[in-house]
Amino acid sequence: MNSLDCSVDVIDLPLTNPIRNAFDHTECDREVVQFSGCIMPHGALLLVNPEQLTILGASDNCGVLFETDALKLLNQGLDSLFDASVVTTITYGLAGIRLGASPRLVGHFVCRHNRQLFTLLAHRTGQGYLLEFEKLPSGYDQQSVIQQFAEVQYAFHSLQDAHNWLGVVQAAVIELKRLTGFESVTAARFLNDGSFQVIAEARESGLASYLDKHFPKSDIPEPGRKQMRQMPVQHIPDNDYQPVSLRMTEGGLSACQVDLSLATLRSISPMCRRFYQNMGVRARLVLSWVYNEELKGFFNCMATVPLQVSYLQRMAYQAYTDMAVRVMIEKQLRQEHELALELKRHILAIGNDLTATHCLDDELVSLPIKLCALMQASGAILLMHNQTATAGVIPKDALLTVLLPWLSQQPNCFMTDRLAEDFAPAKPWVEVACGLMAIRLTDCHEYLLLFRKEWPHEVLWAGEPQKPLEMDVNAQAWRLTPRGSFDEWKQTVTGLARPWQTHEFEAINDLRMMLTIALNTQQLQQLNARNQESNRELESFAYTVSHDLQEPLRGILNFSEFLHKSLEGQLSEKQQTWLKTVMNLSTRMSHMVKTLLEYSRATEQPLSIRSVNLSSVLQDVVENLSSRCVEGSIDIDVSQLFPVVDCDSTRVAAIFENLIANGIKYNDKPLKQIKVGFLDTVPTVFFVRDNGIGIKQEHYASIFEIFRRLHGRADYGGGTGAGLTIARKHVERHGGQLWLKSILGQGSTFFFTLGKSSTDKCSMTANNLPGLAT
Numbered sequence: 001m002n003s004l005d006c007s008v009d010v011i012d013l014p015l016t017n018p019i020r021n022a023f024d025h026t027e028c029d030r031e032v033v034q035f036s037g038c039i040m041p042h043g044a045l046l047l048v049n050p051e052q053l054t055i056l057g058a059s060d061n062c063g064v065l066f067e068t069d070a071l072k073l074l075n076q077g078l079d080s081l082f083d084a085s086v087v088t089t090i091t092y093g094l095a096g097i098r099l100g101a102s103p104r105l106v107g108h109f110v111c112r113h114n115r116q117l118f119t120l121l122a123h124r125t126g127q128g129y130l131l132e133f134e135k136l137p138s139g140y141d142q143q144s145v146i147q148q149f150a151e152v153q154y155a156f157h158s159l160q161d162a163h164n165w166l167g168v169v170q171a172a173v174i175e176l177k178r179l180t181g182f183e184s185v186t187a188a189r190f191l192n193d194g195s196f197q198v199i200a201e202a203r204e205s206g207l208a209s210y211l212d213k214h215f216p217k218s219d220i221p222e223p224g225r226k227q228m229r230q231m232p233v234q235h236i237p238d239n240d241y242q243p244v245s246l247r248m249t250e251g252g253l254s255a256c257q258v259d260l261s262l263a264t265l266r267s268i269s270p271m272c273r274r275f276y277q278n279m280g281v282r283a284r285l286v287l288s289w290v291y292n293e294e295l296k297g298f299f300n301c302m303a304t305v306p307l308q309v310s311y312l313q314r315m316a317y318q319a320y321t322d323m324a325v326r327v328m329i330e331k332q333l334r335q336e337h338e339l340a341l342e343l344k345r346h347i348l349a350i351g352n353d354l355t356a357t358h359c360l361d362d363e364l365v366s367l368p369i370k371l372c373a374l375m376q377a378s379g380a381i382l383l384m385h386n387q388t389a390t391a392g393v394i395p396k397d398a399l400l401t402v403l404l405p406w407l408s409q410q411p412n413c414f415m416t417d418r419l420a421e422d423f424a425p426a427k428p429w430v431e432v433a434c435g436l437m438a439i440r441l442t443d444c445h446e447y448l449l450l451f452r453k454e455w456p457h458e459v460l461w462a463g464e465p466q467k468p469l470e471m472d473v474n475a476q477a478w479r480l481t482p483r484g485s486f487d488e489w490k491q492t493v494t495g496l497a498r499p500w501q502t503h504e505f506e507a508i509n510d511l512r513m514m515l516t517i518a519l520n521t522q523q524l525q526q527l528n529a530r531n532q533e534s535n536r537e538l539e540s541f542a543y544t545v546s547h548d549l550q551e552p553l554r555g556i557l558n559f560s561e562f563l564h565k566s567l568e569g570q571l572s573e574k575q576q577t578w579l580k581t582v583m584n585l586s587t588r589m590s591h592m593v594k595t596l597l598e599y600s601r602a603t604e605q606p607l608s609i610r611s612v613n614l615s616s617v618l619q620d621v622v623e624n625l626s627s628r629c630v631e632g633s634i635d636i637d638v639s640q641l642f643p644v645v646d647c648d649s650t651r652v653a654a655i656f657e658n659l660i661a662n663g664i665k666y667n668d669k670p671l672k673q674i675k676v677g678f679l680d681t682v683p684t685v686f687f688v689r690d691n692g693i694g695i696k697q698e699h700y701a702s703i704f705e706i707f708r709r710l711h712g713r714a715d716y717g718g719g720t721g722a723g724l725t726i727a728r729k730h731v732e733r734h735g736g737q738l739w740l741k742s743i744l745g746q747g748s749t750f751f752f753t754l755g756k757s758s759t760d761k762c763s764m765t766a767n768n769l770p771g772l773a774t
């Protein structure tokens with residue numbers, strides 16, 4: 001048979017949806033095919049006791065093999081049938097066979113009386129060892145088998161060369177037809193609903209084609225599928241065979257109790273035989289596609305005449321099939337992966353635009369158009385509280401009004417390829433809104449909806465898949481019968497959209513997250529802008545108020561003093577105390593107003609930035625402070641040579657002055673030591689360290705609040721509690737940060753920068769400053 005004579009067809013696969021309720025019968029699923037009680041006639045079978053190896057059962061045709069009646073074999077030992085050397089070989093072969101493992105090749109044997117060559121396969125069931133003597137095909141010779149192995153090996157190349165997974169299937173059917181010599185080889189894959197479809201075919205011209213045809217799930221009932229997983233190679237040399245019964249020992253198991261699940265010779269179910277008879281098939285070799293223990297499909301090699309394939313050849317074809325399945329799945333995964341990657345790239349670009357944009361609303365408006373093209377959607381709607389953007393063909397508002405409340409009960413990302421089936425009110429819109437992918441953006445009915453229109457298409461069945469019923473007289477029940485005709489039967493499928501793919505779902509889920517981030521960022525930015533605006537208003541109000549209050553306050557203070565002087569000696573003690581209290585309070589208020597004004601200036605007035613030599617700034621600050629500080633011994637160390645930086649010198653001087661003054665003020669040591677220095681980092685970190693009283697960590701934040709003091713009003717020389725607030729304002733206006741580390745009772749270090757930094761401020765501690773451990 002020349003493979004060039006055959007026609008090879010591969011269909012271009014459409015995306016498939018599981019067709020719900022399609023010709024799905026389960027009656028055959030209960031058929032107990034593995035206990036058929038008989039075998040095919042191209043071999044003989046013995047069931048032997050696992051310990052003594054005595055014969056518990058024998059197929060009726062054992063007479064041919066052993067020149068004796070099957071019944072006479074029962075209860076005999078293997079030594080009564082074989083020479084001692086053969087018994088040793090068999091015993092050796094049986095050792096180590098695991099329960100439930102597939103049949104193992106024990107050896108080849110020549111029948112003594114007729115020189116017929118047999119392959120002995122053995123496996124272990126719970127009932128004993130099953131020895132299967134399989135006749136070797138006529139004309140079998142070891143040499144050609146070895147040659148075939150080499151050819152199979154060579155045929156692997158064409159699998160690798162295929163461009164895509166379907167190409168692998170195509171190459172495999174051609175090679176298998178050539179290698180096996182069957183007239184037709186089809187490749188079928190199982191679909192999600194259990195039905196299967198022929199996706200590639202190589203056949204002799206003149207034979208019926210099954211390409212693209214679908215077969216209902218009931219054509220391979222569950223026991224058959226289980227069998228295909230367990231026994232990836234199944235062979236029927238001649239479908240028109242006469243089953244051979246098993247003879248069993250008296251009082252032991254009956255023939256129908258012998259577990260033949262893994263027996264290569266097991267007689268197949270009558271339904272299956274009739275099915276292939278109706279198809280005109282005499283010989284078959286089925287090679288299952290098992291991947292990760294899942295049955296994905298199978299190669300079906302068929303001939304119109306009897307054709308036997310030896311065990312060794314079958315093993316070679318199985319190895320070839322396993323390899324083909326691996327390559328096929330690897331290519332399929334790669335194809336899917338590439339598609340997914342491509343889509344992810346586009347979605348990421350959209351996501352980046354969304355998060356980077358200054359005008360999110362504009363980006364959102366164009367989102368439905370972009371997604372329609374990317375996701376092969378026929379329409380898209382973005383529903384946000386302040387806007388609705390649409391693209392393509394979309395359903396009317398009437399549907400949305402009822403759809404949105406229903407969607408709120410569904411997961412955040414929801415998809416269907418049959419909306420009307422899942423949500424009945426969508427029926428009138430089946431043409432435009434058949435498939436739906438919906439992502440919820442927020443909890444208040446904000447959605448991105450992608451629609452796919454209806455995709456009416458035809459499914460070709462190999463014959464009317466609804467099988468006729470017939471009366472099973474034994475079971476007294478109606479049973480399905482195999483189809484008599486396999487002529488093309490068209491089913492028009494409606495109410496379905498092209499199914500969404502997993503990678504599309506994942507990509508849109510990613511987009512959902514990016515959209516949520518973009519929306520949150522937008523909200524934060526808006527909030528920030530509002531905060532800044534109200535802060536600015538508040539600060540300018542504070543400035544005006546503190547400025548305008550000064551005048552009347554000064555008046556109150558002056559007139560109180562006049563009153564005090566002019567009434568001297570005329571006031572009672574009590575009246576004098578009252579008047580003094582008025583003066584004290586006015587003085588305090590005046591201080592506070594001044595401080596407030598100072599703070600407002602720190603925020604309101606523009607900075608005067610220029611190159612400043614910080615060493616000379618610090619020299620002035622230290623001189624100024626030293627002249628003010630008279631009490632106790634003070635050591636201010638400013639020995640480092642400070643850099644020249646661009647800053648507002650008055651404000652930076654104020655920062656240093658405040659920090660150094662505090663270091664002196666909040667210090668109970670006889671020698672008050674202050675170290676002023678900087679770290680050579682980017683940006684430069686300046687620090688002022690003292691050996692004073694220290695600050696508890698819980699007060700690190702509150703000491704920067706305006707008018708906040710940790711001590712009594714007059715303690716530690718008093719103060720308004722605004723020094724640090726103003727210092728921090730100065731620092732922030734330079735784009736820097738101010739923070740501290742302190743150990744109670746030992747001292748504090750205040751750090752600040754004068755420019756933007758990616759430095760994590762918390763990583764800068766007094767302890768990791770060289771030579772400064774507090």
Ligand code: ADP
Binds near residue numbers: 690721
């Ligand atoms: P003031 O010194 O006028 O009270 P500040 O804003 O400068 O206001 O400081 C706020 C509070 O932080 C102070 O009252 C004091 O309790 C605490 N504080 C500031 N600097 C130090 C320091 N170097 N050591 C200990 N405590 C300090």
